[in-house]
Amino acid sequence: MTSTFLARYGGEIATLTIEHIWLTAAAMLFSASIAVPAGIWLTRAPRWASPILGIANVLQTIPSLAMFGFLLPLPWLGERAARIAIVALTAYALLPILRNTYAGIRGIDPSVIEVARALGLTDTQRLFKLELPLAASFILAGLRTATVTCIGIATIAAAVGAGGLGEFIFRGVASVDNRLVLAGAVPAALLALAADGVLGMIERRLKVVAQ
Amino acid sequence: MSAAIEFRAVSVAAPQGRLLLENISFSVDSGSMTVLLGRSGSGKTTLLRTVNRMVVPTQGEVLVDGTPNSGADLIPLRRGIGYVIQETGLFPHFTVERNVGIVLEAEGHPRARRIERSHDLLAAVGLDPAVYALRRPHQLSGGQRQRVGLARALAADPGVLLMDEPFGALDPLTRSDMQDMLRDLLSRFRKTVLLVTHDLNEALYLGDRVALLSEGRLVAALTPHQFLASDRPDIKTYIDAFQRGEKVARR
Numbered sequence: 001m002t003s004t005f006l007a008r009y010g011g012e013i014a015t016l017t018i019e020h021i022w023l024t025a026a027a028m029l030f031s032a033s034i035a036v037p038a039g040i041w042l043t044r045a046p047r048w049a050s051p052i053l054g055i056a057n058v059l060q061t062i063p064s065l066a067m068f069g070f071l072l073p074l075p076w077l078g079e080r081a082a083r084i085a086i087v088a089l090t091a092y093a094l095l096p097i098l099r100n101t102y103a104g105i106r107g108i109d110p111s112v113i114e115v116a117r118a119l120g121l122t123d124t125q126r127l128f129k130l131e132l133p134l135a136a137s138f139i140l141a142g143l144r145t146a147t148v149t150c151i152g153i154a155t156i157a158a159a160v161g162a163g164g165l166g167e168f169i170f171r172g173v174a175s176v177d178n179r180l181v182l183a184g185a186v187p188a189a190l191l192a193l194a195a196d197g198v199l200g201m202i203e204r205r206l207k208v209v210a211q
Numbered sequence: 212m213s214a215a216i217e218f219r220a221v222s223v224a225a226p227q228g229r230l231l232l233e234n235i236s237f238s239v240d241s242g243s244m245t246v247l248l249g250r251s252g253s254g255k256t257t258l259l260r261t262v263n264r265m266v267v268p269t270q271g272e273v274l275v276d277g278t279p280n281s282g283a284d285l286i287p288l289r290r291g292i293g294y295v296i297q298e299t300g301l302f303p304h305f306t307v308e309r310n311v312g313i314v315l316e317a318e319g320h321p322r323a324r325r326i327e328r329s330h331d332l333l334a335a336v337g338l339d340p341a342v343y344a345l346r347r348p349h350q351l352s353g354g355q356r357q358r359v360g361l362a363r364a365l366a367a368d369p370g371v372l373l374m375d376e377p378f379g380a381l382d383p384l385t386r387s388d389m390q391d392m393l394r395d396l397l398s399r400f401r402k403t404v405l406l407v408t409h410d411l412n413e414a415l416y417l418g419d420r421v422a423l424l425s426e427g428r429l430v431a432a433l434t435p436h437q438f439l440a441s442d443r444p445d446i447k448t449y450i451d452a453f454q455r456g457e458k459v460a461r462r
Contacts, residue, residue: 111296111300112300112301114296114300115296115300115360116302117265117289118263118292118294118373119289119290119313119314119317119363119364120285120286120288120291125317129302129316133304134304
């Protein structure tokens with residue numbers, strides 16, 4: 001029975017998995033390219049840290065279904081469901097990446113930063129030679145948390161027609177077919193585990209280098 | 212001899228207005244070592260940090276090689292002044308040789324030259340480059356880390372060297388070794404050194420002059436010999452505090 005199920009849905013599972021990966025990866029890319037520079041900026045202007053982190057925090061408390069709903073009527077976004085999904089996932093990923101970038105850089109041994117300044121390293125040199133490498137494992141840990149969370153949230157994106165593995169889950173729920181629910185949930189869970197494992201591995205590597 | 216560092220009526224106020232340093236004037240002759248001595252909170256580290264503008268005086272000015280350091284570009288000024296601190300501040304993700312060559316790296320010198328210079332300096336501070344060059348800071352002892360910190364401060368061949376409690380965290384024997392190494396090094400490379408310590412023995416052993424600070428004011432700047440012979444009460448108090456143990460034991 002399992003084999004006939006797979007024969008029937010295997011192709012679709014593969015397509016939706018790829019769609020799911022694409023949605024999450026695009027959102028992570030956007031989110032990291034906003035949150036990492038923003039986190040670096042916060043270390044330069046720490047008085048902004050608590051309001052900005054607060055906003056990111058609030059974004060994360062918005063229930064995901066509501067977030068997708070809010071974005072639906074917006075002009076450019078509403079045209080394509082995938083756009084909505086990516087914007088919403090980007091928003092959810094901001095907090096962990098932002099927080100870890102900020103905390104990672106702030107947590108560097110102050111004497112290291114002191115000497116870097118006193119020996120005449122420029123701000124750019126300090127950032128790329130010291131701060132980013134030393135905070136890298138932290139930043140990656142933030143990215144890992146964000147990715148795992150977003151792989152889960154991305155299943156809700158199917159509610160607005162953005163595709164991904166949530167399609168199966170919604171269809172399964174609607175037709176009371178647990179096999180369909182599992183056809184969405186199991187690959188999504190495996191994806192999350194795989195992302196967690198791979199990013200965790202890179203993170204440990206970076207930590208060894210930074211010791 | 213010309214003055215390599217000159218403090219002219221330097222005052223530094225904390226943001227709340229309290230004076231950390233008050234009207235300090237004295238100079239350090241080129242090629243000599245002046246030791247800043249004083250208890251914790253006396254302002255010695257603050258004074259040291261005005262030289263490379265890590266601290267900016269609220270009044271007065273600091274001259275380095277005859278020019279006020281307020282006019283100089285910050286980056287070249289700092290690259291031309293060596294800096295060594297108690298915590299070493301070695302970059303934990305760099306090898307020892309890369310740590311030593313960091314100022315040259317910042318200036319864009321080619322790798323081969325940086326490594327050559329770094330190995331020369333490691334040898335000069337008593338670390339065999341063949342053994343230590345590729346280690347990372349966490350694989351070194353406290354004394355070895357200080358040696359690397361000193362080598363790093365010397366890499367760009369600065370005329371002035373600032374040392375803030377460089378040996379403060381080391382046991383007395385390692386400390387003596389380091390003091391000997393430093394003296395030997397300075398006899399080979401001519402540097403103007405300003406060294407902060409609260410250890411009287413270190414001040415007398417290393418300094419050409421000893422400047423005692425108390426509550427942000429300069430009490431006196433004397434040769435070690437004059438310092439020991441001085442009958443000024445605040446100097447005597449400082450000396451007595453160091454000789455207590457010896458006095459009791461001899462009784």
